[in-house]
Amino acid sequence: MDNARNGIAGFRLTEHTWITEVGNWIDAISPDGRRAGALLFDPRVIGSPGVRDRVVAAVMTDQRLVLGGLSGLIPVADVVAAGDQVWLLTAQAVSPTLFDLLSSGSIDPGGAAAVLLETAQTLLALHASGLTHGSVHPRTVVIASDGAALLSERGLSDAIRAQVSPPERDAAAWASLARGLAASTHGAPRAQDLFERAAVTATTRGLTAARDVLVAGREVLPGGAISRDRLAHAARGQSVFAQAPPQALPQALPRDEGDIVTLLHVPGASSGSSESSGLSGPGSYGSGAYGSGAYGSGGSDSAAYGSGSHGSGSHGSGAYGSGGQVQFGPGVGSGGGAGFGGGADTGPGGGTREPQPGTTAERIWRTGKDEQATVQRRDRTSRASRARRRRTILAAAVFAAILAGAILGWLRLSDGPELAVVAVDVVAPKKTQGCGSVVPITGTIVTNGAPGEVHYEWRRNLDKRVEKGTLRTTSDRTSYEVSLRWSLDGKSTVKATATLRVLSPAPVITEKASFTYKC
Numbered sequence: 001m002d003n004a005r006n007g008i009a010g011f012r013l014t015e016h017t018w019i020t021e022v023g024n025w026i027d028a029i030s031p032d033g034r035r036a037g038a039l040l041f042d043p044r045v046i047g048s049p050g051v052r053d054r055v056v057a058a059v060m061t062d063q064r065l066v067l068g069g070l071s072g073l074i075p076v077a078d079v080v081a082a083g084d085q086v087w088l089l090t091a092q093a094v095s096p097t098l099f100d101l102l103s104s105g106s107i108d109p110g111g112a113a114a115v116l117l118e119t120a121q122t123l124l125a126l127h128a129s130g131l132t133h134g135s136v137h138p139r140t141v142v143i144a145s146d147g148a149a150l151l152s153e154r155g156l157s158d159a160i161r162a163q164v165s166p167p168e169r170d171a172a173a174w175a176s177l178a179r180g181l182a183a184s185t186h187g188a189p190r191a192q193d194l195f196e197r198a199a200v201t202a203t204t205r206g207l208t209a210a211r212d213v214l215v216a217g218r219e220v221l222p223g224g225a226i227s228r229d230r231l232a233h234a235a236r237g238q239s240v241f242a243q244a245p246p247q248a249l250p251q252a253l254p255r256d257e258g259d260i261v262t263l264l265h266v267p268g269a270s271s272g273s274s275e276s277s278g279l280s281g282p283g284s285y286g287s288g289a290y291g292s293g294a295y296g297s298g299g300s301d302s303a304a305y306g307s308g309s310h311g312s313g314s315h316g317s318g319a320y321g322s323g324g325q326v327q328f329g330p331g332v333g334s335g336g337g338a339g340f341g342g343g344a345d346t347g348p349g350g351g352t353r354e355p356q357p358g359t360t361a362e363r364i365w366r367t368g369k370d371e372q373a374t375v376q377r378r379d380r381t382s383r384a385s386r387a388r389r390r391r392t393i394l395a396a397a398v399f400a401a402i403l404a405g406a407i408l409g410w411l412r413l414s415d416g417p418e419l420a421v422v423a424v425d426v427v428a429p430k431k432t433q434g435c436g437s438v439v440p441i442t443g444t445i446v447t448n449g450a451p452g453e454v455h456y457e458w459r460r461n462l463d464k465r466v467e468k469g470t471l472r473t474t475s476d477r478t479s480y481e482v483s484l485r486w487s488l489d490g491k492s493t494v495k496a497t498a499t500l501r502v503l504s505p506a507p508v509i510t511e512k513a514s515f516t517y518k519c
Contacts, residue, residue, distance in 0.1 A: 009087070009089060010031035013026050013028050023040050025038070026039075055156060058159045061155065063076060074151065074152040075092055092150070095142065104238065112195065115228075119136070119151065122149075139422060146232050157478075180444060184427060194214065421454060425511060426443045437489075444481055445502060450475065453504075454470070454473060455469075458484045482500070488519075
């Protein structure tokens with residue numbers, strides 16, 4: 001597909017795409033010319049029974065969170081259906097991701113701390129609202145042009161699997177994120193130790209304590225501060241959209257996109273759905289969660305990561321404020337009938353009633369005639385009606401039995417999405433290794449969260465040895481570490497390269513890392 005010539009619901013699609021467990025992400029440009037994103041759901045995933053409704057419910061919950069003041073999520077503009085395709089459209093860019101910056105080595109210690117601090121704050125705000133993310137890994141952490149760390153795909157993985165992840169899963173995923181950033185922070189051993197301590201704290205004492213460890217230990221970072229300045233510079237350098245185009249693009253001709261239906265803001269949806277989403281009402285992320293002076297005052301970072309990032313009352317009264325209640329049927333008050341019934345016959349008190357054709361005498365005559373005909377037919381049709389009801393009940397019972405069998409068969413045949421590897425990363429020491437070294441190489445395999453087996457192998461460039469391994473994945477994790485210990489001795493100066501190849505599930509994915517051995 002030539003994305004540059006295609007669009008959806010007014011969003012212009014670009015050539016930059018990448019695949020995740022839920023579908024195909026595409027960098028896009030919104031109708032008003034700003035950077036945005038478009039996610040085309042995998043039809044095998046979104047087409048499963050109930051998945052689309054659960055995805056829409058998760059997105060609508062996110063919209064209420066964003067409107068309530070939560071700024072750590074990628075805002076969703078709409079979810080639309082076009083034929084058999086379902087698209088999620090975002091109001092903000094969805095690249096570069098943390099995975100992109102880690103792959104290019106563009107994360108400095110201060111920026112890594114900012115990513116961990118901001119993602120921890122967002123996860124804690126979600127947990128305070130009774131929600132979780134469910135799939136935190138480097139591909140779902142987006143770095144904005146100002147260096148802010150935003151989370152994407154909130155709740156989508158859980159919606160697909162019809163499950164609710166516990167907060168402990170988010171904490172474990174955050175700890176894995178911290179360890180990955182520690183491994184990538186070269187030349188700053190004190191910062192590495194800080195991130196490792198935060199990771200251990202997250203799994204043993206929770207995210208709140210881990211966040212406090214980061215803030216309390218910020219003096220070990222370069223400059224003694226948590227800063228995202230270099231992170232913002234790296235994010236802008238990764239994005240082609242951050243650079244001004246050399247010339248204005250020609251205006252595209254209007255194109256018929258076919259029937260596109262929004263799946264959000266469905267007419268007649270109950271306003272009470274906000275309560276079922278887990279929101280806790282006014283001040284749900286208010287004072288006490290991230291209130292004034294959460295990280296103390298007077299410090300150099302208190303302005304950036306201090307007071308009121310999620311202030312009291314940011315989500316609560318006014319979302320469904322009084323005075324706008326909609327009433328239907330006869331007896332609508334004079335203040336509530338303005339929005340409905342334009343052109344209807346209005347009676348005393350401002351109520352509405354459906355207009356009847358003809359004069360009053362004609363309506364009375366018609367009513368009497370209908371009642372007379374009804375009395376004459378009632379005896380004739382009663383026995384036929386009972387027979388029809390018996391046939392209808394029998395047919396309904398047979399249909400229900402067939403439908404139950406079909407659903408049971410589908411459930412036995414369908415075990416959810418197949419296991420897929422979405423990303424691979426390899427990290428080797430940057431320092432030169434000396435005589436008789438045993439060099440640790442760390443590989444990270446990120447899956448779509450499905451259970452199964454991943455077959456992989458390690459290869460070394462200095463010999464022909466191949467170490468094969470099997471990784472057993474579970475449905476409660478998406479990130480796994482595999483390691484290689486490479487023993488080197490003898491007098492030489494060489495560049496050693498370790499290659500990690502994921503053999504199955506297909507396709508084969510290869511990643512490598514190098515270090516220098518000198519003796």
